[in-house]
Amino acid sequence: MNPYLSKLQTYPFEKLRQLLAGVTPNPAYSEVKLSIGEPQHETPAFIKEALIGGLGGLSSYPSTIGQPALRRAIADWMEQRYGLEGINPDTQILPVNGSREALFSFTQTVVDPSKGYVPIVVSPNPFYQIYEGGAFLAGADVRFLNTLPETNFGFDYSSLSEDEWRRVQLMIVCSPGNPTGKVFDLDDWKELFALSDKYGFVIASDECYSEIYFEEGKPPLGGLQAAKLLGRNFDRLVMLSSLSKRSNVPGMRSGFVAGDATILKQYLLYRTYHGCAMSPAFQTASIAAWQDETHVVANREQYCKKFASVTPMLGEVLGVSMPDASFYLWAKTPIADTEFARRLVADYNVYVLPGSFLAREAHGVNPGAGYVRIALVAPLEKCLDAAERIRQFTQQL
Numbered sequence: 001m002n003p004y005l006s007k008l009q010t011y012p013f014e015k016l017r018q019l020l021a022g023v024t025p026n027p028a029y030s031e032v033k034l035s036i037g038e039p040q041h042e043t044p045a046f047i048k049e050a051l052i053g054g055l056g057g058l059s060s061y062p063s064t065i066g067q068p069a070l071r072r073a074i075a076d077w078m079e080q081r082y083g084l085e086g087i088n089p090d091t092q093i094l095p096v097n098g099s100r101e102a103l104f105s106f107t108q109t110v111v112d113p114s115k116g117y118v119p120i121v122v123s124p125n126p127f128y129q130i131y132e133g134g135a136f137l138a139g140a141d142v143r144f145l146n147t148l149p150e151t152n153f154g155f156d157y158s159s160l161s162e163d164e165w166r167r168v169q170l171m172i173v174c175s176p177g178n179p180t181g182k183v184f185d186l187d188d189w190k191e192l193f194a195l196s197d198k199y200g201f202v203i204a205s206d207e208c209y210s211e212i213y214f215e216e217g218k219p220p221l222g223g224l225q226a227a228k229l230l231g232r233n234f235d236r237l238v239m240l241s242s243l244s245k246r247s248n249v250p251g252m253r254s255g256f257v258a259g260d261a262t263i264l265k266q267y268l269l270y271r272t273y274h275g276c277a278m279s280p281a282f283q284t285a286s287i288a289a290w291q292d293e294t295h296v297v298a299n300r301e302q303y304c305k306k307f308a309s310v311t312p313m314l315g316e317v318l319g320v321s322m323p324d325a326s327f328y329l330w331a332k333t334p335i336a337d338t339e340f341a342r343r344l345v346a347d348y349n350v351y352v353l354p355g356s357f358l359a360r361e362a363h364g365v366n367p368g369a370g371y372v373r374i375a376l377v378a379p380l381e382k383c384l385d386a387a388e389r390i391r392q393f394t395q396q397l
Contacts, residue, residue, distance in 0.1 A: 007136040011129060012357040019342055019354070029349040032386040035341075037178065037328065041248045041302055044295040050249055050288035051252075057280025059162040064277045065105045065268060066095035073290040074144065082225040092234070094268060095278050095286070097122040098253035099208045099242040100130050106238070106257060107134035109270040110170045110202050120164060122171040124155070125178055126358035131172045140169065144362035154244070157195060159363050164290040168201040169290075176220050179330050179358060179373040181323020187227035196236055202263065205239045208255070209326040211246040211296055214304050220325050224259055229374050234259045242252070245327070247289040254278065254286045299371040303327055306376045306383045313387040314374070317394040329357070329374040334397050337372050348389035 010018075014037060022198075025031065046250050065071075071089035078084045078093075087093065096102035103256055109121050121135035125144035134141045142162055147153040173192070175184040184192075205223030213219055223239045238259035244250040257264065271277075278286070289295075307322060311329065314320045318331040333340040337354040357369030374390075376383050 002137070004137050004139065008133055009129075016341070016351075016353060018347055019338055020227055022097065023342060023344050023346050025349040026347055027349075028352070029389065031349050031391075032382050034374050034376065034378060035349045035351040035385055036243075036377075038250055038377060039245055039248045039327075040377045040379065041299055043248050044289075044292075046292065046295075047247060047249060047285050047289050051281055051285035054281035054284025057145045057284065060244065060280060060348060061381070062277040062280050062283065064272045065171070066278060067280075067283050067287075070095055070278075070283045070287050070290075073287045074258070078224075078258065081219070082222050082228075084224055084228060086352065087224075087258065088261065092123055092264060093256055093258045094203070094271070095256050095283065096271075097255075097276055098242075098244060098250075099206060099255045100128075101238040101253065101276060102240050102255060102257050103128070103130045103204065103206060104134040104137075105270060105274055106204055106240075106267060107131075107140075107170060107172075109267045110137050110204075110263070111135070111138035111140045112169060117167050119120055119169040120167040122160070122168055122201075124174055125206050125360060125362050127172075127357060128174060128178050129358075132360075135170075141167075143168070144360055144367065146362055146367040147177065147180055147182065148367055152324060153177065153180040154188065154191075159193070165195070165199050168199055170202050170204060171196070172204045172206060173223070174206040174209075175223070176207075176212070176323070176325035178209065179328065179355065179368075179371075180329045181209075181326040181328055181330065183220040183324035184223075184226070185221060185299070186226055186229060189221070189223065190230060193227070193230065193232060193237075200236070202236045202238070202260075205237070207239050208242040210241060211302065212303055212327050213325040214300075214307060214322065216297070216300070234261075236260060236263070238263060241394070243286060243289050246299070248299060249289065251287060252282050252324045254282055254289075302380065303376065306380050309380070310376060310383050310387045311328040313384075313391055317391050322372075327376050331374055332370055334368055334394065337370055341372055344390065344393055348393050350386045350389050350393075352390075 036216030075089040123131040242255035359368030
Protein backbone atom coordinates (compact mmCIF):
# COMPACT_ATOMS: atom_id res chain seq x y z
CA MET A 1 0.00 0.00 0.00
CA ASN A 2 1.03 3.59 -0.52
CA PRO A 3 2.94 4.48 2.68
CA TYR A 4 1.70 8.08 2.51
CA LEU A 5 -1.81 6.85 3.32
CA SER A 6 -0.68 6.43 6.93
CA LYS A 7 -0.28 10.20 7.20
CA LEU A 8 -3.95 10.89 6.52
CA GLN A 9 -6.02 11.88 9.53
CA THR A 10 -9.65 10.99 10.14
CA TYR A 11 -11.89 13.30 8.12
CA PRO A 12 -13.74 15.95 10.20
CA PHE A 13 -17.20 14.51 9.63
CA GLU A 14 -16.06 11.05 10.67
CA LYS A 15 -14.59 12.66 13.79
CA LEU A 16 -17.98 14.29 14.38
CA ARG A 17 -19.73 10.94 13.96
CA GLN A 18 -17.38 9.39 16.52
CA LEU A 19 -17.84 12.34 18.88
CA LEU A 20 -21.61 11.92 18.77
CA ALA A 21 -21.58 8.15 19.19
CA GLY A 22 -23.97 7.28 22.00
CA VAL A 23 -25.61 10.73 22.01
CA THR A 24 -29.40 10.68 21.83
CA PRO A 25 -30.74 13.92 20.33
CA ASN A 26 -33.53 15.54 22.31
CA PRO A 27 -36.72 14.21 20.65
CA ALA A 28 -38.59 17.40 21.55
CA TYR A 29 -36.76 19.17 18.71
CA SER A 30 -36.52 18.46 15.00
CA GLU A 31 -33.01 17.93 13.62
CA VAL A 32 -31.17 20.90 12.12
CA LYS A 33 -27.77 20.20 10.53
CA LEU A 34 -25.51 23.23 10.26
CA SER A 35 -22.35 21.14 10.42
CA ILE A 36 -21.64 20.53 6.73
CA GLY A 37 -21.13 23.18 4.07
CA GLU A 38 -23.61 21.62 1.66
CA PRO A 39 -25.95 24.10 -0.05
CA GLN A 40 -29.59 23.30 0.64
CA HIS A 41 -31.23 25.89 -1.59
CA GLU A 42 -33.20 24.53 -4.53
CA THR A 43 -31.30 23.83 -7.74
CA PRO A 44 -32.65 26.23 -10.41
CA ALA A 45 -35.10 24.59 -12.79
CA PHE A 46 -33.33 25.82 -15.92
CA ILE A 47 -30.14 23.98 -14.89
CA LYS A 48 -32.08 20.75 -14.43
CA GLU A 49 -33.68 21.25 -17.83
CA ALA A 50 -30.30 21.84 -19.44
CA LEU A 51 -29.01 18.67 -17.79
CA ILE A 52 -31.88 16.66 -19.23
CA GLY A 53 -31.32 18.27 -22.61
CA GLY A 54 -27.69 17.19 -22.52
CA LEU A 55 -28.35 13.51 -21.88
CA GLY A 56 -27.82 12.75 -25.55
CA GLY A 57 -24.13 13.34 -24.97
CA LEU A 58 -23.92 10.19 -22.84
CA SER A 59 -23.40 8.17 -26.01
CA SER A 60 -19.90 9.67 -26.43
CA TYR A 61 -16.75 9.75 -24.32
CA PRO A 62 -16.09 13.28 -23.05
CA SER A 63 -12.76 14.96 -23.72
CA THR A 64 -10.63 15.85 -20.72
CA ILE A 65 -10.24 19.44 -21.86
CA GLY A 66 -14.01 19.86 -22.01
CA GLN A 67 -16.32 21.23 -24.66
CA PRO A 68 -15.19 24.48 -26.32
CA ALA A 69 -18.60 25.96 -25.50
CA LEU A 70 -18.09 25.30 -21.78
CA ARG A 71 -14.63 26.85 -21.73
CA ARG A 72 -15.99 29.82 -23.66
CA ALA A 73 -18.86 30.24 -21.17
CA ILE A 74 -16.38 30.17 -18.27
CA ALA A 75 -14.12 32.70 -20.01
CA ASP A 76 -17.08 35.01 -20.60
CA TRP A 77 -18.07 34.71 -16.94
CA MET A 78 -14.51 35.48 -15.80
CA GLU A 79 -14.44 38.57 -17.99
CA GLN A 80 -17.76 39.75 -16.57
CA ARG A 81 -16.98 38.86 -12.96
CA TYR A 82 -13.29 39.81 -12.72
CA GLY A 83 -12.66 42.05 -15.73
CA LEU A 84 -10.23 39.49 -17.19
CA GLU A 85 -10.50 40.44 -20.83
CA GLY A 86 -8.58 38.26 -23.21
CA ILE A 87 -8.29 35.13 -21.09
CA ASN A 88 -7.73 32.24 -23.49
CA PRO A 89 -10.32 29.46 -23.09
CA ASP A 90 -8.09 27.03 -25.00
CA THR A 91 -4.96 27.38 -22.84
CA GLN A 92 -5.92 29.11 -19.58
CA ILE A 93 -9.09 27.28 -18.51
CA LEU A 94 -9.72 23.64 -17.63
CA PRO A 95 -13.14 22.33 -16.53
CA VAL A 96 -12.92 20.02 -13.51
CA ASN A 97 -15.23 17.83 -11.45
CA GLY A 98 -15.55 20.34 -8.65
CA SER A 99 -12.83 22.21 -6.79
CA ARG A 100 -12.26 19.34 -4.34
CA GLU A 101 -11.12 16.92 -7.05
CA ALA A 102 -9.06 19.67 -8.68
CA LEU A 103 -7.30 20.71 -5.47
CA PHE A 104 -6.16 17.15 -4.95
CA SER A 105 -5.07 16.42 -8.52
CA PHE A 106 -3.47 19.84 -9.02
CA THR A 107 -1.24 19.20 -6.01
CA GLN A 108 -0.15 15.88 -7.51
CA THR A 109 0.78 17.70 -10.72
CA VAL A 110 2.73 20.56 -9.14
CA VAL A 111 4.72 18.86 -6.36
CA ASP A 112 8.14 17.68 -7.52
CA PRO A 113 9.77 15.25 -5.04
CA SER A 114 12.93 14.83 -7.16
CA LYS A 115 14.69 18.01 -6.03
CA GLY A 116 16.76 16.37 -3.32
CA TYR A 117 14.63 17.68 -0.46
CA VAL A 118 11.11 17.04 0.86
CA PRO A 119 8.81 19.62 -0.78
CA ILE A 120 6.51 21.76 1.31
CA VAL A 121 2.90 22.73 0.66
CA VAL A 122 1.72 25.72 2.70
CA SER A 123 -1.86 25.76 3.92
CA PRO A 124 -4.02 28.08 6.02
CA ASN A 125 -5.00 26.73 9.43
CA PRO A 126 -7.95 26.00 9.93
CA PHE A 127 -8.29 24.60 6.43
CA TYR A 128 -10.18 22.42 3.97
CA GLN A 129 -8.80 18.95 4.64
CA ILE A 130 -8.09 18.18 0.98
CA TYR A 131 -5.15 20.63 1.14
CA GLU A 132 -3.36 18.40 3.62
CA GLY A 133 -4.35 15.07 2.09
CA GLY A 134 -3.32 16.12 -1.40
CA ALA A 135 0.05 17.29 -0.12
CA PHE A 136 0.81 14.13 1.83
CA LEU A 137 -0.13 11.83 -1.04
CA ALA A 138 2.11 13.84 -3.36
CA GLY A 139 5.04 13.15 -1.03
CA ALA A 140 5.20 16.65 0.44
CA ASP A 141 5.26 17.98 3.98
CA VAL A 142 2.68 20.55 5.08
CA ARG A 143 3.33 23.81 6.88
CA PHE A 144 0.42 25.68 8.38
CA LEU A 145 -0.13 29.42 8.69
CA ASN A 146 -2.52 30.02 11.57
CA THR A 147 -5.40 32.41 10.95
CA LEU A 148 -6.28 34.05 14.26
CA PRO A 149 -8.74 36.78 15.25
CA GLU A 150 -6.01 38.95 16.78
CA THR A 151 -4.48 39.32 13.30
CA ASN A 152 -7.86 39.62 11.56
CA PHE A 153 -7.37 36.05 10.30
CA GLY A 154 -4.40 37.09 8.19
CA PHE A 155 -1.16 35.17 7.63
CA ASP A 156 2.02 35.54 9.66
CA TYR A 157 4.58 34.60 7.02
CA SER A 158 7.42 34.96 9.52
CA SER A 159 6.21 31.80 11.26
CA LEU A 160 8.06 29.82 8.56
CA SER A 161 11.83 29.83 8.48
CA GLU A 162 13.95 30.85 5.49
CA ASP A 163 14.87 27.20 4.95
CA GLU A 164 11.21 26.20 4.93
CA TRP A 165 10.29 28.90 2.42
CA ARG A 166 13.02 27.66 0.09
CA ARG A 167 11.36 24.21 0.11
CA VAL A 168 7.85 25.53 -0.62
CA GLN A 169 6.55 24.41 -4.00
CA LEU A 170 2.84 25.17 -3.58
CA MET A 171 0.83 27.51 -1.40
CA ILE A 172 -2.91 27.12 -1.18
CA VAL A 173 -5.04 30.06 -0.13
CA CYS A 174 -8.80 30.13 0.37
CA SER A 175 -10.52 33.45 -0.22
CA PRO A 176 -13.25 33.83 0.95
CA GLY A 177 -11.91 31.62 3.68
CA ASN A 178 -13.33 28.43 5.09
CA PRO A 179 -14.25 28.70 7.95
CA THR A 180 -13.51 32.36 8.78
CA GLY A 181 -14.94 34.07 5.69
CA LYS A 182 -11.78 36.21 5.41
CA VAL A 183 -11.26 37.80 1.98
CA PHE A 184 -7.80 38.68 0.70
CA ASP A 185 -7.47 42.34 -0.23
CA LEU A 186 -5.05 43.77 -2.79
CA ASP A 187 -2.31 44.33 -0.20
CA ASP A 188 -2.63 40.71 0.92
CA TRP A 189 -2.18 39.54 -2.64
CA LYS A 190 0.75 41.89 -3.23
CA GLU A 191 2.57 40.47 -0.22
CA LEU A 192 1.89 36.89 -1.31
CA PHE A 193 2.99 37.54 -4.89
CA ALA A 194 6.26 38.99 -3.60
CA LEU A 195 6.93 35.77 -1.70
CA SER A 196 6.10 33.67 -4.76
CA ASP A 197 8.50 35.78 -6.84
CA LYS A 198 11.25 35.37 -4.25
CA TYR A 199 10.94 31.63 -3.71
CA GLY A 200 9.37 30.46 -6.97
CA PHE A 201 6.39 28.55 -5.58
CA VAL A 202 2.98 28.13 -7.23
CA ILE A 203 -0.13 29.72 -5.73
CA ALA A 204 -3.48 27.92 -5.92
CA SER A 205 -6.36 30.21 -4.95
CA ASP A 206 -9.43 28.28 -3.80
CA GLU A 207 -12.34 30.63 -4.54
CA CYS A 208 -15.33 28.29 -4.29
CA TYR A 209 -17.20 30.72 -1.97
CA SER A 210 -16.58 33.77 -4.14
CA GLU A 211 -20.23 34.33 -5.06
CA ILE A 212 -21.62 34.25 -1.50
CA TYR A 213 -21.25 37.83 -0.30
CA PHE A 214 -23.47 40.45 1.26
CA GLU A 215 -23.44 43.66 -0.76
CA GLU A 216 -24.33 43.67 -4.43
CA GLY A 217 -21.73 45.40 -6.53
CA LYS A 218 -18.92 44.62 -4.07
CA PRO A 219 -17.83 41.05 -4.78
CA PRO A 220 -14.69 39.55 -3.24
CA LEU A 221 -11.42 40.17 -5.04
CA GLY A 222 -10.07 37.17 -6.93
CA GLY A 223 -6.46 36.04 -7.29
CA LEU A 224 -6.23 36.47 -11.06
CA GLN A 225 -8.05 39.78 -10.75
CA ALA A 226 -5.52 40.95 -8.18
CA ALA A 227 -2.65 39.96 -10.48
CA LYS A 228 -4.14 42.03 -13.29
CA LEU A 229 -4.71 45.05 -11.02
CA LEU A 230 -1.06 44.84 -9.94
CA GLY A 231 0.16 44.70 -13.54
CA ARG A 232 1.26 41.07 -13.33
CA ASN A 233 0.73 38.08 -15.58
CA PHE A 234 -0.51 34.72 -14.28
CA ASP A 235 2.90 33.05 -13.86
CA ARG A 236 2.77 30.45 -11.04
CA LEU A 237 -0.85 31.37 -10.28
CA VAL A 238 -4.13 29.53 -10.73
CA MET A 239 -7.61 30.00 -9.32
CA LEU A 240 -10.20 27.29 -8.68
CA SER A 241 -13.92 27.94 -8.78
CA SER A 242 -17.07 25.86 -8.60
CA LEU A 243 -20.79 25.89 -9.34
CA SER A 244 -21.67 24.01 -6.14
CA LYS A 245 -22.23 27.02 -3.90
CA ARG A 246 -22.85 29.60 -6.64
CA SER A 247 -25.62 27.67 -8.38
CA ASN A 248 -26.72 25.12 -5.73
CA VAL A 249 -25.57 22.07 -7.71
CA PRO A 250 -23.14 20.26 -5.36
CA GLY A 251 -24.18 16.92 -6.83
CA MET A 252 -23.01 17.99 -10.27
CA ARG A 253 -19.35 18.36 -9.17
CA SER A 254 -18.62 21.08 -11.72
CA GLY A 255 -15.94 23.74 -11.59
CA PHE A 256 -12.81 24.96 -13.31
CA VAL A 257 -9.16 25.83 -12.86
CA ALA A 258 -7.78 28.91 -14.65
CA GLY A 259 -4.52 30.83 -14.85
CA ASP A 260 -0.94 30.02 -15.83
CA ALA A 261 -1.12 28.37 -19.28
CA THR A 262 2.21 26.58 -18.87
CA ILE A 263 1.10 24.90 -15.65
CA LEU A 264 -2.34 24.10 -17.05
CA LYS A 265 -0.77 22.36 -20.05
CA GLN A 266 0.96 19.94 -17.68
CA TYR A 267 -2.15 19.69 -15.53
CA LEU A 268 -4.15 18.69 -18.61
CA LEU A 269 -1.59 15.96 -19.31
CA TYR A 270 -2.00 14.65 -15.76
CA ARG A 271 -5.79 14.76 -16.03
CA THR A 272 -5.74 12.92 -19.35
CA TYR A 273 -4.23 9.92 -17.56
CA HIS A 274 -6.22 10.53 -14.39
CA GLY A 275 -9.48 9.75 -16.24
CA CYS A 276 -11.56 12.58 -14.81
CA ALA A 277 -13.36 14.12 -17.79
CA MET A 278 -16.66 15.79 -16.91
CA SER A 279 -19.88 14.10 -18.06
CA PRO A 280 -21.22 15.63 -21.30
CA ALA A 281 -24.61 16.18 -19.67
CA PHE A 282 -23.02 18.03 -16.76
CA GLN A 283 -21.04 20.13 -19.21
CA THR A 284 -24.25 21.17 -20.95
CA ALA A 285 -25.86 22.07 -17.63
CA SER A 286 -22.72 23.94 -16.55
CA ILE A 287 -22.80 26.09 -19.68
CA ALA A 288 -26.34 27.17 -18.79
CA ALA A 289 -25.34 27.91 -15.19
CA TRP A 290 -22.26 29.99 -16.03
CA GLN A 291 -24.27 32.02 -18.54
CA ASP A 292 -26.90 33.14 -16.02
CA GLU A 293 -26.50 35.55 -13.09
CA THR A 294 -30.14 36.05 -12.11
CA HIS A 295 -30.24 32.86 -10.07
CA VAL A 296 -26.93 33.74 -8.41
CA VAL A 297 -28.30 37.07 -7.19
CA ALA A 298 -31.42 35.33 -5.88
CA ASN A 299 -29.23 32.79 -4.10
CA ARG A 300 -27.20 35.55 -2.44
CA GLU A 301 -30.38 37.26 -1.30
CA GLN A 302 -31.34 34.15 0.65
CA TYR A 303 -27.98 34.08 2.42
CA CYS A 304 -28.14 37.81 3.12
CA LYS A 305 -31.50 37.37 4.87
CA LYS A 306 -30.19 34.50 6.98
CA PHE A 307 -27.01 36.30 8.03
CA ALA A 308 -28.88 39.52 8.78
CA SER A 309 -31.25 37.64 11.08
CA VAL A 310 -29.01 35.03 12.67
CA THR A 311 -25.80 36.99 13.24
CA PRO A 312 -27.30 39.44 15.81
CA MET A 313 -28.98 36.56 17.64
CA LEU A 314 -25.77 34.60 18.01
CA GLY A 315 -23.68 37.71 18.47
CA GLU A 316 -25.40 38.24 21.81
CA VAL A 317 -24.14 34.92 23.20
CA LEU A 318 -21.18 33.84 21.04
CA GLY A 319 -19.78 37.16 19.91
CA VAL A 320 -20.00 36.36 16.20
CA SER A 321 -19.99 39.09 13.58
CA MET A 322 -20.60 39.18 9.86
CA PRO A 323 -17.85 37.47 7.84
CA ASP A 324 -16.41 39.15 4.77
CA ALA A 325 -18.12 36.48 2.65
CA SER A 326 -19.01 32.73 2.49
CA PHE A 327 -21.88 31.03 4.32
CA TYR A 328 -20.18 30.25 7.66
CA LEU A 329 -20.19 31.79 11.10
CA TRP A 330 -17.02 31.11 13.09
CA ALA A 331 -18.18 31.19 16.69
CA LYS A 332 -16.08 31.16 19.85
CA THR A 333 -17.47 28.75 22.43
CA PRO A 334 -17.62 29.27 26.21
CA ILE A 335 -16.65 25.61 26.76
CA ALA A 336 -14.52 23.18 24.73
CA ASP A 337 -15.71 23.13 21.13
CA THR A 338 -16.17 19.35 21.14
CA GLU A 339 -18.22 19.46 24.34
CA PHE A 340 -20.27 22.35 22.96
CA ALA A 341 -21.09 20.42 19.78
CA ARG A 342 -21.89 17.21 21.64
CA ARG A 343 -24.18 18.80 24.22
CA LEU A 344 -25.91 20.97 21.63
CA VAL A 345 -27.04 17.83 19.80
CA ALA A 346 -28.09 16.10 23.02
CA ASP A 347 -30.05 19.06 24.36
CA TYR A 348 -31.37 20.82 21.23
CA ASN A 349 -30.76 18.52 18.21
CA VAL A 350 -28.65 21.12 16.38
CA TYR A 351 -25.45 20.00 14.66
CA VAL A 352 -22.37 22.22 14.29
CA LEU A 353 -18.76 21.29 13.55
CA PRO A 354 -16.04 21.63 16.21
CA GLY A 355 -13.36 24.00 14.97
CA SER A 356 -10.55 21.84 16.32
CA PHE A 357 -11.56 19.19 13.75
CA LEU A 358 -10.74 21.66 10.95
CA ALA A 359 -7.26 22.58 12.17
CA ARG A 360 -3.94 21.13 13.30
CA GLU A 361 -1.72 22.22 16.16
CA ALA A 362 0.90 24.54 14.68
CA HIS A 363 3.22 27.07 16.28
CA GLY A 364 2.04 25.92 19.70
CA VAL A 365 -1.71 26.28 19.17
CA ASN A 366 -4.68 24.69 17.45
CA PRO A 367 -6.38 27.81 16.01
CA GLY A 368 -9.70 25.99 15.66
CA ALA A 369 -9.91 24.94 19.29
CA GLY A 370 -12.63 26.78 21.18
CA TYR A 371 -14.61 27.54 18.01
CA VAL A 372 -17.44 25.92 16.10
CA ARG A 373 -18.27 26.36 12.44
CA ILE A 374 -21.93 27.08 11.78
CA ALA A 375 -23.00 26.67 8.15
CA LEU A 376 -26.11 28.73 7.39
CA VAL A 377 -27.14 26.43 4.57
CA ALA A 378 -30.60 25.40 5.79
CA PRO A 379 -33.73 27.43 4.88
CA LEU A 380 -34.24 30.70 6.74
CA GLU A 381 -36.86 29.33 9.13
CA LYS A 382 -34.65 26.42 10.15
CA CYS A 383 -31.64 28.70 10.63
CA LEU A 384 -33.68 31.03 12.84
CA ASP A 385 -35.01 28.10 14.85
CA ALA A 386 -31.51 26.68 15.27
CA ALA A 387 -30.11 30.08 16.26
CA GLU A 388 -32.72 30.43 18.98
CA ARG A 389 -31.88 26.97 20.30
CA ILE A 390 -28.14 27.76 20.25
CA ARG A 391 -28.85 30.98 22.12
CA GLN A 392 -30.88 29.18 24.77
CA PHE A 393 -28.25 26.48 25.10
CA THR A 394 -25.39 28.96 25.47
CA GLN A 395 -27.26 31.02 28.05
CA GLN A 396 -27.62 27.89 30.19
CA LEU A 397 -23.90 27.13 30.25
